[in-house]
Amino acid sequence: MSYDSAKAAFADWGVDAEAALAKLAEIPISMHCWQGDDVVGFEKKSGSSGGGIQATGNHPGRARTPDELRADLEFSYSMIPGNHRLNLHACYLDTDQNPDRDEIEFNHFAPWVDWAKDQGLGLDFNPTFFAHAKADDNLTLSHPDAGIRDFWIEHGKRSRDIAAQMGRVLGSPVVNNVWVPDGYKDTPVDRFAPRKRLELSLNAMMGMPHDKAQMLDAVESKLFGIGVEACTVGSHEFYMGYAIRNHTLLCLDMGHFHPTENVADKLTSVALSVDEILLHVSRPMRWDSDHVILLDDKIMQMAQELVSADLLDRTHIGLDFFDATISRTAAWVIGTRNMQKALLRALLAPWEQLKSAENQLNFTTRLVVTEEIKDLPYGVVWEEFCNRKSVATGKTLADELVRYQASVEARS
Numbered sequence: 001m002s003y004d005s006a007k008a009a010f011a012d013w014g015v016d017a018e019a020a021l022a023k024l025a026e027i028p029i030s031m032h033c034w035q036g037d038d039v040v041g042f043e044k045k046s047g048s049s050g051g052g053i054q055a056t057g058n059h060p061g062r063a064r065t066p067d068e069l070r071a072d073l074e075f076s077y078s079m080i081p082g083n084h085r086l087n088l089h090a091c092y093l094d095t096d097q098n099p100d101r102d103e104i105e106f107n108h109f110a111p112w113v114d115w116a117k118d119q120g121l122g123l124d125f126n127p128t129f130f131a132h133a134k135a136d137d138n139l140t141l142s143h144p145d146a147g148i149r150d151f152w153i154e155h156g157k158r159s160r161d162i163a164a165q166m167g168r169v170l171g172s173p174v175v176n177n178v179w180v181p182d183g184y185k186d187t188p189v190d191r192f193a194p195r196k197r198l199e200l201s202l203n204a205m206m207g208m209p210h211d212k213a214q215m216l217d218a219v220e221s222k223l224f225g226i227g228v229e230a231c232t233v234g235s236h237e238f239y240m241g242y243a244i245r246n247h248t249l250l251c252l253d254m255g256h257f258h259p260t261e262n263v264a265d266k267l268t269s270v271a272l273s274v275d276e277i278l279l280h281v282s283r284p285m286r287w288d289s290d291h292v293i294l295l296d297d298k299i300m301q302m303a304q305e306l307v308s309a310d311l312l313d314r315t316h317i318g319l320d321f322f323d324a325t326i327s328r329t330a331a332w333v334i335g336t337r338n339m340q341k342a343l344l345r346a347l348l349a350p351w352e353q354l355k356s357a358e359n360q361l362n363f364t365t366r367l368v369v370t371e372e373i374k375d376l377p378y379g380v381v382w383e384e385f386c387n388r389k390s391v392a393t394g395k396t397l398a399d400e401l402v403r404y405q406a407s408v409e410a411r412s
């Protein structure tokens with residue numbers, strides 16, 4: 001089918017395919033650096049991921065240096081239509097020096113900023129509160145030892161300063177997202193004290209105001225992690241309250257809730273109380289929160305909520321998955337394109353007609369329309385988008401992904 005015929009098929013439902021393509025082109029996705037090297041980072045003394053997050057698998061081709069990671073990213077972005085962002089973790093510094101976490105400075109990340117500028121990419125940032133001896137108890141900002149808390153507070157302060165400077169140089173606000181692994185393997189007798197300590201540490205860390213045109217604070221909750229099954233200090237309720245009271249972004253990671261919860265359903269509830277939202281789009285499976293995202297119902301529901309509720313302008317879409325059993329570049333490319341495909345489908349839905357049927361309690365029409373539009377030629381519109389952006393699709397894409405993977409397989 002030609003694009004013109006597909007456009008006409010959507011027009012029959014009152015949908016403007018051109019407008020959908022124009023909107024999709026404006027939506028940046030923040031691709032996470034840590035898919036490229038299994039969350040190892042480039043510190044001289046880093047260990048395993050820790051903090052209850054773990055990349056499993058030993059597929060060849062893991063990026064071992066910042067240059068290798070940037071080469072993999074450049075290839076991946078060339079396979080993804082549109083202009084996007086890179087989400088960097090503090091443990092991905094690029095320097096000959098060996099600063100501890102409480103010593104990091106902007107210059108340790110300057111090569112990333114120069115590269116991002118060169119590539120026309122925005123950056124986002126995260127302090128790294130795991131994979132460090134002072135996080136071995138799975139307690140950081142809520143640790144009972146004030147010295148350990150102070151160490152992590154200093155790391156968090158420096159991360160905010162670095163993020164703000166990145167935003168200033170790049171002319172685009174950097175979302176600085178705080179996730180801490182803090183929690184308990186077995187049932188604690190006191191859940192209140194660590195939550196009070198976490199609150200005070202966050203306050204100390206985020207006390208210094210920054211220009212929102214340069215840096216935006218975000219906080220990320222979690223239900224549980226490996227080794228912290230009984231209690232996570234930074235639970236959803238904890239951070240929801242914190243974000244509302246302190247006017248930060250709230251990060252909703254799709255892998256951080258009970259598997260039967262619909263994270264898409266949370267968007268509009270949260271949007272009534274916080275100005276902006278950060279998404280970590282992910283795919284939980286049993287104990288794991290981080291499988292590569294598919295074009296599945298959960299991702300499509302998330303995209304539908306963003307479009308239907310007009311939340312795109314105040315939601316920052318980030319990805320969070322890591323799979324070391326497959327080509328890491330293919331994981332980035334397929335996952336990011338799936339997020340875009342879900343958004344495109346949502347942008348191509350006849351929302352006015354659907355909302356009008358729902359408002360009239362005409363649930364039959366709502367059902368008929370939602371089911372019939374599933375047969376529309378979304379793939380043709382997606383192909384047109386990729387063609388306009390000079391990005392491969394189908395068999396050509398598959399061949400390119402295999403070719404690039406073969407070129408990095410010799411890395412040990």
Ligand SMILES: C[C@H](O)[C@H](O)[C@@H](O)C(=O)CO
Binds near residue numbers: 053220289320
């Ligand atoms: C590496 C990230 O900070 C991490 O994945 C975090 O966002 C998370 O989701 C932890 O489970």
Ligand SMILES: [Mn+2]
Binds near residue numbers: 280
């Ligand atoms: Mn996350």
